[in-house]
Amino acid sequence: MTDEEAGGFPIAFRTAYAGLVERAPVEPGRSLLVLGAAGNSGAAAVQLGKALGATVIAVAGGRSKTEFCARHGADHVIDHRTEDLTARVTEITGERGVDLIYDPVGRETAATTLKSIARGGRIAVIGLAVGTTVPLDSVDILLRTYPAVGVLAGHDKDPDVEAAVWSRLTRLAAEQTITTLVGTVHSFIDVPDMIAGQGAPGPGKSVVRVAG
């Protein structure tokens, strides 16, 4: 890995592993819908989901991001700015709906995708890029029988378990099955501008180069 790829690797992929392997295991052949799929967490989930054999539906806003997702392995891509999310998910999954939603974004977009969850499907709650988590309706959870699973990337207390996680992730990286999709590399002096732009981030991981 380059330094930039290495810098962007641990959090994104440890989170994706926690979501897709430990907390809401995704099985080969099942559908995985990833929100914010061109973002840091989302792009990692797209790649790990593909490595685990899922059919990946990437949701992103704008053409440069949807093209980015298609280039990096998503089976289906939906532009939430211009397309009807529910109609497109039905078109892709049929009456079944989607088996797992990976949600680092929150609020309305995530709430809309819940309408398309399969019976027995799941939502993995990762984050709240828009500022508010997905609004969950316990009656809907009850009637349509889907669990919502919180995912917080951390380290397992058992060092052997954690070593096995990193061994698997680094092996996938060595095979180039997963990689940090570096977006813009900023110099340290540009950090205030970079932070100011995080309300409308471009595709890929933003990286700051600290060393001179």
Ligand SMILES: NC(=O)c1ccc[n+]([C@@H]2O[C@H](COP(=O)([O-])OP(=O)(O)OC[C@H]3O[C@@H](n4cnc5c(N)ncnc54)[C@H](OP(=O)(O)O)[C@@H]3O)[C@@H](O)[C@H]2O)c1
């Ligand atoms: N649970 C964990 O352990 C864990 C680990 C890492 C990160 N997180 C959380 O996950 C969330 C996303 O992190 P990330 O690193 O993936 O972020 P990111 O790379 O900036 O991606 C976030 C995506 O959210 C979408 N978005 C929509 N409205 C936005 C807004 N107002 N501001 C920013 N993004 C917006 C954008 O996608 P579109 O333009 O395509 O809609 C963007 O690509 C954060 O809340 C972070 O704290 C949680």
